[in-house]
Amino acid sequence: MTTFYTMLSWLLVLGYWLLIAGVTLRVLMKRRAVPSAMAWLLVIYILPLVGIIAYLSFGELHLGKRRAERASRMWPSTAKWLRELAEYRQIFATENSEVARSLFQLCERRQGIGGIKGNQLQLLTTFEDTIRGLVRDIDLARSDIEMVFYIWQPGGLVEEVTAALKKAAQRGVTCRILLDSAGSVDFFHSTYPTQMREAGIEVVEALKVNLFRAFLRRMDLRQHRKVVLIDNRIAYTGSMNMVDPRFFKQDAGVGQWVDLMARIEGPITTTMGIIYCCDWEMETGQRLLPPPPDVGLMPFEQEQGHTVQVIASGPGYPEDMIHQALLTAVYSARHQLIMTTPYFVPSDDLLHAICTAAQRGVDVSIILPHKNDSVLVGWASRAFFNELFAAGVKIYQFQDGLLHTKSVLVDGQLSLVGTVNLDMRSLWLNFEITLVIDDDGFGSDLACVQEDYIARSRLMDESKWQQRPYWQRIVERLFYFFSPFL
Template sequence: MTTFYTVINWLLVFGYWLLIAGVTLRVLMKRRAVPSAMAWLLVIYILPLVGIITYLLFGELNLGKRRAERAKAMWPSTERWMQDLKQCKRIFATENSEVARSLFKLCEHRQGMGGLKGNQLQLLTGTEDTLKALIKDIGLAQNNIEMVFYIWQAGGLVDQLAEALMAAARRGVSCRIMLDSAGSVAFFRSPYPAMMRNAGVEVVETLHVSLLRVFLRRMDLRQHRKMVLIDNYISYTGSMNMVDPRYFKQDAGVGQWIDLMARMEGPVTTAMGIIYSCDWEIETGKRVLPPPPDVNIMPFEQATGHTIQVIASGPGFPEGMIHQALLTSIYSSRQQLIMTTPYLVPSDDLLHAICTAAQRGVDVHIVVPRYNDSMLVGWASRAFFAELLEAGVNIHQFEGGLLHTKSVLVDGQLSLVGTVNLDMRSLWLNFEITLVIDDDDFGSDLARVQEDYIARSRLIDPQVWAKRPYWQRIVERLFYFFSPLL
């Protein structure tokens, strides 16, 4: 009997170390940043069983077998559609400013499509104005309305928008919305999904959260895009979720959320329609490609229109594209670089690029909220401040609420606006979207918004920061250790 238990004990020990060796091999074989691999290995070896389970849940970009097959299958038809679109040469820009040229070349090479010109573009800096503009456009819609959001929460003007959407569906407009299962959990527990479906709106819960699927798909992979498409001509995107900030997270202690949205008219809506169609097919298995733009209806010519490139990220899209775009933009800066983000947990490459820009004489400003709704990210962000300040970067802590705007402005000419936070989740994991705009007029508009943010912020004094309590430094470094995993 003793021999039997001894054999069982040795088999368990052997199986235990075989499991650790197998997971270690998976970590090493995956092409990932060294800090991320080292962080995972340390977690696995310090807390073996917990580390292994955590890695299997969150360590790899696992979309799920069915969605992965759909993502692979959709590209041949999508590429053919894009080739047909490129025959409409009139809508594509052939020239870019010096600061934007490298980024637009990168996007064209990796995404297969150049920047689209002749677009009208308007910045909406207030959530109330954005929601009212959306309600008006939905009321005038004639053919189709598509939406995708991470969070949809009822209350205030959002309820009026929902009514306008249901009214559009009742009058025959094709209405489809995709909402993230985790971000919109409160919405899916409310009466609204049933009400919308009864009115004729197609409502899809994306990346469904379920304990039964926890080992089949990465549960923290989220649909983080925010897009609205109307009649294949009008489009919106930016940082705003479908919430009225007066009714959203009022007990979080961070103030109202401050967002930025862009409203567009023109061919750029077609490019965003391609992204939406891909997302729709990955989630539902149904293929619905958008119609090509009417090239005869382009009232906003080059003299008054904007040139826009759209970058999409997430499983099925070019890997690391937004990370490359940010690096290219930062290294293109010569005079000034202004960045706003609610979550600052950059990769080593991004951190190095930002510091290098400041050290070579670029006037670099980063605006982050002073109070954050994520304690983990808030402390991890602070771990990067010392290195940034030492390089000469100006860090501003916004005090007028939770600054949720994601924007980059390079030399007043090249703008990036969208859903991407400067953290690992946005850069490498989630479904995201960013607009790249090459236009000094739009740059001036964005600069005024960013200057307003800076005016409502507190500039961190490097000398004061260097004297912060030692316990804070310990907490910062602790969360910095987990930054590759955030």
Template sequence: MITLYTIINWLLIFSYWLLIACVTLRILMKRRAVPSAMAWLLVIYILPLVGIIIYLLLGELNIGKRRYERNKAVCPSINQWIDNLKCCQQIFSTANSEVARSLFQLCAHRQGISGLRGNKIQLLTNTYETMKSLIRDISLAQRNIEIVFYIWQAGGVVDKVAEALMAAARRGVFCRLMLDSAGCVHFFCSPYPAMMRNAGVKVVEVLHVSILCVFLRRMDLRQHRKMVLIDNYISYTGSMNMVDPRYFKQKAGVGQWIDMMTRMEGPITMVMGIIYSRDWEIETGQRIQPPAENIIPFEYSNSNNTVQVIASGPGFPEGVIHQALLTAIYAAREELIITTPYLVPSDDLLHAICTAAQRGVKVQIIIPLDNDSLLVRWASRSFLSELLEAGVLIHQFEGGLLHTKSVLVDSQLSLVGTVNLDMRSLWLNFEITLVIDAKDFGSDLARVQEDYIAHSRLIDVIVWSKRPYWQRIIERLCYFLSPLL
């Protein structure tokens, strides 16, 4: 005789396998890379129930219903803002160098705006010099300051930046500050948010980390941009978080973080302002009106550089930064230099890099010797053999955690910004990258990369091939998780 217990047991088993089948079908129906799909299938089959929960939390890009509706609502305003900017024909470039032409065509078609000329660009490689410059510009601001960072950690020189921002707000400058909830968890537990708000700074905690939001949106989606915009004319972006390297993650044992920022004056700041305004409205529901007049830098109108800014994340063109990197790599004819703290590329990027080396391009990749993420470090190692066999020169930086994200193609085309060479940056997070077509800037970036190489250890192919077998096993295990990192 069949007991109630038996019926319930069979119902639970049936429900479990039905759930497995439904999630499997959903993974297969989603348009995603095969390695990513295979990795998720392994997770849900190897980790019963736990794997399904992980997939429901992290497997799909879900920004939440409210943000999705706000993103739809802001589109007409953003398009109108871009159309108004296009009326200023003198700020748009009509020609690019041969190596940059395809990339700028891609950006123009996918983002609806061409590269801009008339910008003054300065490369900043010392965190403290960057902070001093930032404090000076904030102190001279007259109208508005917009800031977004993934990490803001109080202490050291960062407190002087905070003081300058609060002083600006007190004298009537309109100040907005967006900070990622996960990256700034210590900041939001400090007195600074209240102090800033009391001074008049609008402080917004972006993408709240909360147990109540777990099933409403994807929790590992992060606001990873780093931008400072001042008076619609001066802007900063790059890899640097708002931290003092002397105090940041000192217990991690990787040394001080080494970063790169760019300071710009000119119309590129207007485009970055459009990106910021979209992020602000998606998060807060409040609309930032475009400036009454377009800021045209006549004194730099003849500068021989062209700049494009690429933004990614929900609501922005899907995969555009990934496409930009592929286009830049395939355009290389002589030399390709890449710096990244996290090297977990997609199969397409790995193939493009190896192909560049195999067709005679001198390809060099600079990564930190020590990394703050153990899983990423081992996953990264799994790609090194294939790169080395293709002829890629891989340098391990020994002067700290090299956090700079940069690509230099033929000393002419530069990409600098917030994007790591991992799946999270390429397909998930809110990121920003500058594309700069300028020989002078390329020369400056090349000198910085040469300095990185001078403080690095070149990986020997023969020595690498003789590493212990247990290390290879760990590398391969972590490799299976690489599409999810």
């Protein structure tokens, strides 16, 4: 009996170390960033069982077998659609400004489609203006309304959108809504999905959270896009979830969320439509392809036709695309670089690019919220401030609520707005969308918005920052350790 237990214990020890060795090999073979790999290995060896479970749950980008199969099936038809779109040569820009040229070339070569001209963009800086414009466009919709949001929370002015959608569905407009399961968890536990479906609106829960499938699909992979498409000619995107900021997370102690949305009219909505169709098919298995662009809808080509490129990121899309785009934009800066983000946990490469820009004489400003709804990210962000200060970067802390806008402005000409935070989750994991705009008029509008943010912010004093208590430095470094996971 003693021999049996001895052999059993040795087998358990052997199995234990083989499991650790196998997971270690998987970490090393993934060829991930060194800081991320080292962080995972430390967690696995310091807290073996917890580390192994965490890695198998969150360490690799598992889309899930069913979604992966759908993604592989849909790409041939998507590629064919893009080739057909390329035949509409009149909608494609043939040249870009000097500061935007490298980024547009990168997008064209990696995504297979060039920048599209003849668009009109309008910045919407308040929730009320966004809802007012959205309800008006929904009321005028004739064929299709398609939406994807991370969070949908009923209440306040959101009820006006819901009512407008119900009326649209009743008059024969096809209405499809794709909502993230985790972000909209309260919505899906309410009666609203049933009410909307009974009114004729298709409501789909994306990336359902299911603990029993935790090892088959990464549970923290989220659908983070915010997009509205109407009749293949009008689109909205930006940082705003479908929530009324007057009632959203009021117990978090950060104030109302401040967002930025862009209303787009023109042929670029067609390429945004193909992204939505891919997301819809990946989740439902139902194939949708947008019609070709109506080239007659280019009234802005001669006067104010913004040249726009759309970058979609997430599993199945060009790998590392949004990260490369941000690096290219930052390295293109010659005079001024302004960035706004609620969550600042950059990669080493992006941090180096930002600091290098400041060191070569570019006026670099980063606007962050003073209070953050994520304690982990708030502390981890502070760990990067020393390097930013040393390089000459100006750091502003927004005082008037939680600044949720994600924007980059380079030399007043090249703009990036969308859903991408400057953190690891947005750069490497979630389904995100970003508009790249080459236009000094739009850049001027975005600059006015950013100047307003700065006016409502406090410029951090490096000397006071260096005098912060020692315990804060320890906490910053502790959470910095987890930055590859944030």
